[in-house]
Amino acid sequence: MQYDHILIRYGEISTKGRNRKRFIEKLKTNILLNLIDFKNIEIETTRDRIYIVLNGENHDLICNKLKTIFGIHSFSVAVKTESEIEAIKAAALFAFKELEYEGKTFKVSTRRADKLFPLETNEINYQVGSHILTNISNLIVDVHKPMINVRVEVRKEASYITCKDIPGAGGLPVGTSGKSMLMLSGGLDSPVAGYLAMKRGLEIEAVHFYSPPYTNERSKQKVLDLTEVLTQFGSDINLHIVPFTEIQEVIQKQVPENYSLISTRRMMLRITDELRNRRKGLAITTGESLGQVASQTMESMFAINGVTNTPMIRPLITMDKTEIIDMAKIINTHDISIRPYEDCCTIFSPAAPKTRPKPEKVDYYESFIDFNELIIKAVENTEMIRIGSGVNKKELEELF
Ligand code: ATP
Ligand code: MG
Numbered sequence: 482m483q484y485d486h487i488l489i490r491y492g493e494i495s496t497k498g499r500n501r502k503r504f505i506e507k508l509k510t511n512i513l514l515n516l517i518d519f520k521n522i523e524i525e526t527t528r529d530r531i532y533i534v535l536n537g538e539n540h541d542l543i544c545n546k547l548k549t550i551f552g553i554h555s556f557s558v559a560v561k562t563e564s565e566i567e568a569i570k571a572a573a574l575f576a577f578k579e580l581e582y583e584g585k586t587f588k589v590s591t592r593r594a595d596k597l598f599p600l601e602t603n604e605i606n607y608q609v610g611s612h613i614l615t616n617i618s619n620l621i622v623d624v625h626k627p628m629i630n631v632r633v634e635v636r637k638e639a640s641y642i643t644c645k646d647i648p649g650a651g652g653l654p655v656g657t658s659g660k661s662m663l664m665l666s667g668g669l670d671s672p673v674a675g676y677l678a679m680k681r682g683l684e685i686e687a688v689h690f691y692s693p694p695y696t697n698e699r700s701k702q703k704v705l706d707l708t709e710v711l712t713q714f715g716s717d718i719n720l721h722i723v724p725f726t727e728i729q730e731v732i733q734k735q736v737p738e739n740y741s742l743i744s745t746r747r748m749m750l751r752i753t754d755e756l757r758n759r760r761k762g763l764a765i766t767t768g769e770s771l772g773q774v775a776s777q778t779m780e781s782m783f784a785i786n787g788v789t790n791t792p793m794i795r796p797l798i799t800m801d802k803t804e805i806i807d808m809a810k811i812i813n814t815h816d817i818s819i820r821p822y823e824d825c826c827t828i829f830s831p832a833a834p835k836t837r838p839k840p841e842k843v844d845y846y847e848s849f850i851d852f853n854e855l856i857i858k859a860v861e862n863t864e865m866i867r868i869g870s871g872v873n874k875k876e877l878e879e880l881f
Contacts, residue, residue: 486535486561487558489530489547490554491529491553500657505531508552510716513881547647551650551654552652560572560575562641574612576631605635629644655679655714663767664767666689672711674795676711688756695726703822721756728859732744735846737846738833740842763792764792769798770798770805
């Protein structure tokens with residue numbers, strides 16, 4: 482006998498009525514994308530559970546991967562057995578013995594999905610509990626606050642025994658809430674914003690502006706690495722690398738220095754919006770946090786936002802920098818973000834940017850330049866890189 486399955490419980494998606502099927506499908510795809518290296522596994526879905534059949538693959542390694550996938554409420558390694566009381570008792574005893582049980586209290590709780598099963602829930606609890614007690618000495622039952630909860634799920638086709646729940650990442654499966662473009666700099670904030678947007682089910686396509694020769698390959702590498710970290714929360718991510726040098730130079734030359742930052746941000750937003758349009762996205766996500774820097778005062782955001790009606794998602798808007806840093810550490814983007822390579826904005830940063838820019842003034846300064854043409858040119862020269870496992874849905878279906 483062995484732990485041969487992993488039982489995955491859905492989070493909020495259980496409440497999503499008609500969309501449920503789509504949610505489960507998406508979660509299944511995201512799990513498979515993250516477990517691409519475990520070729521022997523099989524995956525089965527039911528209305529309220531996903532089962533991974535391990536077929537000999539290492540459950541600890543797989544559990545580590547599952548911890549970061551959004552849409553999973555909790556999961557457990559499980560022993561599968563036939564739905565027959567003697568088999569269930571034996572499997573429960575085996576599962577229990579695999580734990581460090583010395584000095585711990587326990588109880589058995591049964592969920593009887595198969596209403597035709599000949600024994601009542603309480604009777605199953607009693608029989609399984611007694612079987613464990615008679616085979617292991619010095620155990621204490623505690624039905625209120627047990628340290629170990631032996632869960633028995635009796636279904637028609639099979640029964641599952643689990644002894645430990647591992648909390649999942651929560652949230653909604655990535656891709657079930659539509660697509661948002663994530664403006665991803667190499668800084669601390671935007672990767673955290675991406676993480677939080679993904680948590681609510683948004684599929685992310687990252688957009689990064691770089692300005693060679695002012696920024697170098699290593700700052701591009703930073704963004705590739707950050708994107709890769711984000712893929713572990715759900716699915717593969719397309720990263721768009723936008724050449725931004727020409728626009729920055731034009732702004733530098735034509736727009737008064739104290740307005741150049743606002744203008745730069747507006748051009749980034751216009752380009753991102755055009756990419757969004759082409760990629761059929763519904764929103765734009767940024768790492769802005771109110772009052773953090775000159776471009777993030779309410780007046781600046783008002784002037785910057787004037788170039789689009791697309792919904793903006795700013796998950797960090799009310800967070801303090803220390804809270805953002807803590808989160809960056811937890812999701813493992815922190816150490817990549819603090820690598821010391823220049824970002825295109827740092828280099829062109831004016832000494833004294835306006836903190837209360839006037840939208841009509843930006844409009845006026847920009848009116849002397851044909852930015853449309855420059856924007857389309859930048860979009861056309863944007864490079865798209867797919868980060869993650871690299872397989873598409875069809876290939877995935879063939880693999881598993
Ligand atoms: P971050 O830590 O994310 O770089 P920040 O505190 O440095 O943010 P800003 O430089 O004002 O703040 O940038 C605000 C937001 O604009 C960023 O969070 C990001 O979403 C976007 N952004 C800034 N620079 C770039 C860039 N080079 N490429 C893509 N997006 C960018
Ligand atoms: Mg930055």
